[in-house]
Amino acid sequence: MYVYLFFSRTLALCLLCFFMPTCQALALPQIAGLRIGDYSTYTRFVLDVTENIDFNVFTLPNPHRVVIDLPEVSWHSSAQIVSRGRRISGYRFGLFDAGRSRVVIDLKSPIIIKKSFIIPRNKKNLTRIVVDIKPVPYRAMLMEIEKTRKKHTAKTAKTAPPKLSFKQNEKYPTVPVKPLVVIDPGHGGVDPGALAISGTLEKHIVLKQAQVLRQLLVSSGRYRVHLTRDRDIFLRLRQRVAIAQEMKADLFLSLHADSIKNRRIRGASIYTLSENASDKEARLLAEKENKSDVIAGIDLNDKSETVARILIDLRQRLTKNNSVRFAERLVNEFKGKIPMLRKNRRYAGFVVLKAPDVPSVLVEMGYLSNRQDERMLKNKKHREVFAKSVVKAVDAYFTRMRRLHSP
Numbered sequence: 001m002y003v004y005l006f007f008s009r010t011l012a013l014c015l016l017c018f019f020m021p022t023c024q025a026l027a028l029p030q031i032a033g034l035r036i037g038d039y040s041t042y043t044r045f046v047l048d049v050t051e052n053i054d055f056n057v058f059t060l061p062n063p064h065r066v067v068i069d070l071p072e073v074s075w076h077s078s079a080q081i082v083s084r085g086r087r088i089s090g091y092r093f094g095l096f097d098a099g100r101s102r103v104v105i106d107l108k109s110p111i112i113i114k115k116s117f118i119i120p121r122n123k124k125n126l127t128r129i130v131v132d133i134k135p136v137p138y139r140a141m142l143m144e145i146e147k148t149r150k151k152h153t154a155k156t157a158k159t160a161p162p163k164l165s166f167k168q169n170e171k172y173p174t175v176p177v178k179p180l181v182v183i184d185p186g187h188g189g190v191d192p193g194a195l196a197i198s199g200t201l202e203k204h205i206v207l208k209q210a211q212v213l214r215q216l217l218v219s220s221g222r223y224r225v226h227l228t229r230d231r232d233i234f235l236r237l238r239q240r241v242a243i244a245q246e247m248k249a250d251l252f253l254s255l256h257a258d259s260i261k262n263r264r265i266r267g268a269s270i271y272t273l274s275e276n277a278s279d280k281e282a283r284l285l286a287e288k289e290n291k292s293d294v295i296a297g298i299d300l301n302d303k304s305e306t307v308a309r310i311l312i313d314l315r316q317r318l319t320k321n322n323s324v325r326f327a328e329r330l331v332n333e334f335k336g337k338i339p340m341l342r343k344n345r346r347y348a349g350f351v352v353l354k355a356p357d358v359p360s361v362l363v364e365m366g367y368l369s370n371r372q373d374e375r376m377l378k379n380k381k382h383r384e385v386f387a388k389s390v391v392k393a394v395d396a397y398f399t400r401m402r403r404l405h406s407p
């Protein structure tokens with residue numbers, strides 16, 4: 001495509017010039033040569049140009065590339081790379097759009113641009129555009145891209161590299177530099193959720209915990225965080241799911257606290273979505289949590305929202321697997337720090353976990369019907385311990401995702 005564009009344009013210009021001795025087209029700057037120099041810690045890419053021209057360089061991941069944008073140039077036929085060296089697997093060039101030429105360099109592994117600069121005309125009357133690239137871990141490349149993108153977007157929309165889409169591939173999504181974690185404090189407003197004997201309400205417990213968790217995730221510098229609600233307000237279950245989907249969340253965590261007849265039972269439990277509940281209690285719990293909209297006095301036209309049976313399609317399988325992985329990480333991190341039910345990993349048809357493309361987990365943090373649990377859930381220190389454990393689980397989850405999706 002690039003080469004074709006270049007040649008067709010060159011041909012047109014040549015035909016034009018044949019009839020026009022003082023052809024302006026000849027004034028196009030020309031790439032007279034290009035070279036690659038491999039060094040132990042970096043690789044140098046050099047373009048020799050017949051005029052002083054400006055350029056813009058940036059990188060793209062998956063597949064890893066360096067892109068050099070130039071004003072429109074012609075390409076001398078002898079300007080070819082003989083040896084590609086150890087870090088470059090190929091390259092191409094051509095008109096990108098009107099008035100803009102582009103060089104695309106394919107890379108064998110992740111890199112960042114160490115530096116890029118222009119050496120003004122030398123004795124041969126050639127200007128040199130120099131781009132030095134340095135191999136780095138995949139994550140470092142992504143971080144650099146994000147940084148560059150922001151800088152360029154702020155500077156000029158025209159020369160900025162294209163905005164990265166982190167959800168390009170349904171099957172193997174790439175992991176963004178700062179994944180978005182949506183925390184969903186259950187209930188709220190007209191729906192108080194579970195009630196403790198002392199009068200403590202689930203909706204307040206989970207909101208406070210969500211806010212502490214947000215603070216810790218954000219201060220790690222590794223995540224973007226959004227709360228489905230940040231005050232005492234009601235949200236429909238499907239609104240919570242819609243928020244996660246519309247914001248393209250990378251992880252969704254719904255926080256709850258249960259209450260049951262048997263006051264001796266205490267401990268946290270972790271749920272993922274399943275067509276069939278892991279046990280009777282899990283099924284009943286899902287039914288209870290799914291009634292949120294009914295509790296809030298909403299006339300449900302869509303009855304399917306309240307039934308526990310959830311159909312999981314093929315598209316959801318990968319999401320489901322990732323949800324399970326995150327749930328397992330949570331169990332690992334809670335061990336020894338957060339009291340848990342003996343049967344702490346369970347499955348049921350929670351409506352709020354239905355987003356087909358967002359790995360989603362629901363945590364019942366404990367029982368408000370148990371005095372110890374209630375005291376613990378209201379305790380500031382415990383909130384911090386809980387939040388720290390979740391952050392560790394989130395870290396472990398995304399570390400694994402990155403390892404899976406890096407080349």
Ligand SMILES: [Zn+2]
Nearest residue numbers: 186193256257
């Ligand atoms: Zn709840």
